[in-house]
Amino acid sequence: MKIIKPAVAGTLESSDIQIRVEPADAPGIEINLNSSVKQQFGKKIIQVIHDTLEEMGVTDAYVEAVDKGALDCAVKARTAAAAYRAAGKEDYEWRVRP
Amino acid sequence: MDISKIQNIGKINFNGEYTPDCVTPKSEVKMPSKVLPSIRDAIIATGLKDGMTISFHHHFRNGDYIVNMVMDEIAKLGIKDLTVAASSLASCHAPLIEHIKNGVITHIETSGMRGELAEAISRGLMETPVVFRSHGGRADAIANDELHIDVAFLGAPSCDVLGNANGYTRDESGATMCGSLGYAKVDAEYSDCAVVITDHIVPYPNTPLAIPAVHVRYVVEVEELGDPEGIMSGATRYTKNPKELMIAKNAANVIEHSGYFYDGFAMQMGSGGAALATARFLREKMEEKNIKAHFALGGITGQIVEMHEAGLIKKILDVQSFDLTAAASLMNNRFHTQIDGCFYAGYDYKGAAVNALDFVVLSALEIDTDFNVNVLTGSDGVIRGAIGGHPDTAAGAKMSVVVAPLTRGRIPTIVDKVNTVVTPGITVDVVVTDQGIAVNPNRPDIIERLEGADILLTDIESLKVRAEKIVGKPDPIKYKDRVVALALYRDNSIIDVIREVDEDEEE
Numbered sequence: 001m002k003i004i005k006p007a008v009a010g011t012l013e014s015s016d017i018q019i020r021v022e023p024a025d026a027p028g029i030e031i032n033l034n035s036s037v038k039q040q041f042g043k044k045i046i047q048v049i050h051d052t053l054e055e056m057g058v059t060d061a062y063v064e065a066v067d068k069g070a071l072d073c074a075v076k077a078r079t080a081a082a083a084y085r086a087a088g089k090e091d092y093e094w095r096v097r098p
Numbered sequence: 099m100d101i102s103k104i105q106n107i108g109k110i111n112f113n114g115e116y117t118p119d120c121v122t123p124k125s126e127v128k129m130p131s132k133v134l135p136s137i138r139d140a141i142i143a144t145g146l147k148d149g150m151t152i153s154f155h156h157h158f159r160n161g162d163y164i165v166n167m168v169m170d171e172i173a174k175l176g177i178k179d180l181t182v183a184a185s186s187l188a189s190c191h192a193p194l195i196e197h198i199k200n201g202v203i204t205h206i207e208t209s210g211m212r213g214e215l216a217e218a219i220s221r222g223l224m225e226t227p228v229v230f231r232s233h234g235g236r237a238d239a240i241a242n243d244e245l246h247i248d249v250a251f252l253g254a255p256s257c258d259v260l261g262n263a264n265g266y267t268r269d270e271s272g273a274t275m276c277g278s279l280g281y282a283k284v285d286a287e288y289s290d291c292a293v294v295i296t297d298h299i300v301p302y303p304n305t306p307l308a309i310p311a312v313h314v315r316y317v318v319e320v321e322e323l324g325d326p327e328g329i330m331s332g333a334t335r336y337t338k339n340p341k342e343l344m345i346a347k348n349a350a351n352v353i354e355h356s357g358y359f360y361d362g363f364a365m366q367m368g369s370g371g372a373a374l375a376t377a378r379f380l381r382e383k384m385e386e387k388n389i390k391a392h393f394a395l396g397g398i399t400g401q402i403v404e405m406h407e408a409g410l411i412k413k414i415l416d417v418q419s420f421d422l423t424a425a426a427s428l429m430n431n432r433f434h435t436q437i438d439g440c441f442y443a444g445y446d447y448k449g450a451a452v453n454a455l456d457f458v459v460l461s462a463l464e465i466d467t468d469f470n471v472n473v474l475t476g477s478d479g480v481i482r483g484a485i486g487g488h489p490d491t492a493a494g495a496k497m498s499v500v501v502a503p504l505t506r507g508r509i510p511t512i513v514d515k516v517n518t519v520v521t522p523g524i525t526v527d528v529v530v531t532d533q534g535i536a537v538n539p540n541r542p543d544i545i546e547r548l549e550g551a552d553i554l555l556t557d558i559e560s561l562k563v564r565a566e567k568i569v570g571k572p573d574p575i576k577y578k579d580r581v582v583a584l585a586l587y588r589d590n591s592i593i594d595v596i597r598e599v600d601e602d603e604e605e
Contacts, residue, residue, distance in 0.1 A: 068507065
């Protein structure tokens, strides 16, 4: 999936995360995280964003994430929504996890 | 008594000819006054010098102007190396950072700290660690002269020219009020020199009073004591947060069946949404079963006042009024009494009201699997709270109930080890969360009674596991070796240390 424009998903409310996905200047996925729980969960959040993008087939992207203590499920959902929007795609792949 | 030491024993001849030296001719008799024109004049008059200890109270909460006004004047006078011993500090006290950097303040004693000042301290602003004491511990330390106050600067919403001061005024409506001046009473009594700073000089005598004139050396009138909005809100509102309501309901159920819910019980409700809401559910049970409380203690809110006025609580002992309803009640209700910090929570032989409590409901930032409670440092290790009366009431009450959500956002409340131990687990009896209730195994009596009432209990370990399952396992906070603050227990022994947070990014 190719990122073609900047797009945002999520809010700055408590327990949410706002993800902004933009086309990358350089190859690869670069994530800049600002989180109220960075010390305790920063690595985990970056991992989840990275894995979510990779699973969607995104190879190059610049991500700005502002986290207010979102759980992993919310991080995943906001990342996917932002990536779809940034790719200009609406053919969402829904699936229920086992 | 050695009568030879009476000052004029050698001069008196008992012929009725003696005139005492201290008699003023009637034509010159006038009402004395302790009023000085400005804070600056008062500071000079007190003889404040480098290295001394000054104190403040926190009854104006986050609306306080006194600390900053006084510190600015002290700085202008070039006085340095002071210890600031405040009953507590709030976010509005960020300007102290400059005074610390400039050497005006070299040590701080307080119950709590928030905002920029707290963050700066956590990042190593001060050379000497800040000393955090509980409300009872501080009062005792002052009374025992372990914490000696040279000069106390005490804001008061009303005061007469002799220094009789109070947290409200009967002489003027619409004036600033803060209700009880409980923590300030101790400072006034035991400091070498107390200055009352007021925005209302009222006719003598300013009775009823919080601080008697005999404890006051000088009085200063200023335009404003603080921002009324920050000093007090109209009435503490009941929470609408369903999680907090659920916790409160669970806590009220625990209390009902704990064995401490009987006609004539004594209680304290801490601040915080769930703790306050517990009062509402408890009220329903009291009305239903026709059970009345003998007294309520502590920081007092409108809810407690409503129950008092409805005849459900006979007496209120008020060390700190949390809202305008409470302050108005202190002014108007005969059995709503203002008490000082020693009376409230002192640890030593004098005896304190906390020891008469049947139960207390308290909030917590973190609780660990040994039931230790942290109310002082955030999950990131940065100072952002206050010890308050937490350890005092938890130890004094026959049953302490700590209420908290299992998780806050992504932060687990029940953890392996709290960042800072403020209240030791041995004094914490019941932990009530939105997802389960755990009783300290050292209270089999409570466990038996609650199980007998079919209240579903879990254990603290299971609550911790459950929290971890939802939010994941947090990476540990990184600290540097340097100690930035000491947390003292109610007997003023060190119960924990707070270290400088290590925020260096590792890439």
